[in-house]
Amino acid sequence: MYDVDIVIDDSYTLEPEQLEQIEQVLDKELIREGMQSILLIDMYGNIISKYDDQRHDRDLYALAALSSANYAAVTTMAKLVGEEDFPSLFHKGQDVSVFFRKITEDFLIVVIFGEKFPLGALRMQLEIAVDMIIKIFQKNE
Numbered sequence: 001m002y003d004v005d006i007v008i009d010d011s012y013t014l015e016p017e018q019l020e021q022i023e024q025v026l027d028k029e030l031i032r033e034g035m036q037s038i039l040l041i042d043m044y045g046n047i048i049s050k051y052d053d054q055r056h057d058r059d060l061y062a063l064a065a066l067s068s069a070n071y072a073a074v075t076t077m078a079k080l081v082g083e084e085d086f087p088s089l090f091h092k093g094q095d096v097s098v099f100f101r102k103i104t105e106d107f108l109i110v111v112i113f114g115e116k117f118p119l120g121a122l123r124m125q126l127e128i129a130v131d132m133i134i135k136i137f138q139k140n141e
Helices: 016-029 060-080 119-138
Strands: 006-009 012-014 037-042 047-052 088-092 096-102 107-114
Touching: 012 016, 016 037, 016 047, 016 119, 037 060, 047 060, 060 088, 060 096, 060 107, 088 119, 096 119, 107 119
Parallel strands: none
Antiparallel strands: 006 012, 037 047, 037 107, 088 096, 096 107
């Protein structure tokens, strides 16, 4: 599917095999579980991988940029209260909620899900996916 390395800046490079493996993990662990949208982004707000169920009209690029900025703001707040960061963030809406999870220093996963999907189940599935993605990143270190 990919035939070139993805290089956003000098801080990281993802090889095509890594991207394919990451997308397989997202498909198996999250997409099939019924999430509405899933974004793997870097801390600059660039989309690395995305899934959207196409049932909602969302600007995923704006969402990625705002998610990155939101995470940066909350990380700054964490430092102000004596924490290194808050690796997980959760915003609950009436019909839709958003869950953010830091994967590494460079990557963040953003999941949009509906009210019928329990937060506890999402967190468990997301932890499994994050562990698998971290192992994919570590293969090339």
